[in-house]
Amino acid sequence: MEKRALGLFSLNGFAFFLALATAFFGAEQIQAGPQTTASKKVAAPTAEEIKAGKMLFVKATCWGCHPHGENSMNGDKPLKGPRFAKKYQSDDELMAAIRRGSVTRGMPPFPVEKLSEQDLRQIVVFIRSLSCSAKP
Numbered sequence: 612m613e614k615r616a617l618g619l620f621s622l623n624g625f626a627f628f629l630a631l632a633t634a635f636f637g638a639e640q641i642q643a644g645p646q647t648t649a650s651k652k653v654a655a656p657t658a659e660e661i662k663a664g665k666m667l668f669v670k671a672t673c674w675g676c677h678p679h680g681e682n683s684m685n686g687d688k689p690l691k692g693p694r695f696a697k698k699y700q701s702d703d704e705l706m707a708a709i710r711r712g713s714v715t716r717g718m719p720p721f722p723v724e725k726l727s728e729q730d731l732r733q734i735v736v737f738i739r740s741l742s743c744s745a746k747p
């Protein structure tokens with residue numbers, strides 16, 4: 612009698628554990644879902660995002676030397692066009708170049724204390740939009 616009750620209890624315990632595990636695993640899957648799709652699918656930036664990037668580009672003083680993505684100090688290095696696109700194929704490379712600057716040639720460095728990661732990303736969205744042939 613006692614043995615049977617114990618058996619029943621442990622069976623219940625196992626069922627409870629199983630339910631918990633399923634709930635946990637299920638929740639994890641739900642959490643992972645949108646993240647996976649977001650990293651795979653890169654949505655085209657909206658006009659608002661590009662505009663926000665432009666404002667930061669002005670605010671961070673970039674516009675002073677790069678009006679409309681040109682380069683008023685070194686005309687050979689505008690921030691658009693085929694040469695630029697070929698040189699900076701990934702956003703990571705482009706962001707690294709902005710962080711580094713080109714001190715001996717007039718481009719100041721922009722470390723994180725001067726420009727947050729989020730602002731830099733937004734600026735990159737604007738810079739990329741300069742090379743888009745399809746302009747609104």
Ligand code: HEC
Nearest residue numbers: 671672673676684685688708709713716717718719721734
């Ligand atoms: C004081 C002037 C000045 C300011 C301010 C400035 N830049 Fe520059 N930038 C330059 C010059 C000059 C070069 C070219 C350097 C060289 O010839 O190596 C350059 C180069 C670059 C390049 C690399 C272009 C290439 O073809 O390799 C990028 C990207 C860039 N700037 C982005 C920015 C961004 C973004 C900002 C603002 C956060 C900014 N710059 C602020 C002067 C400036």
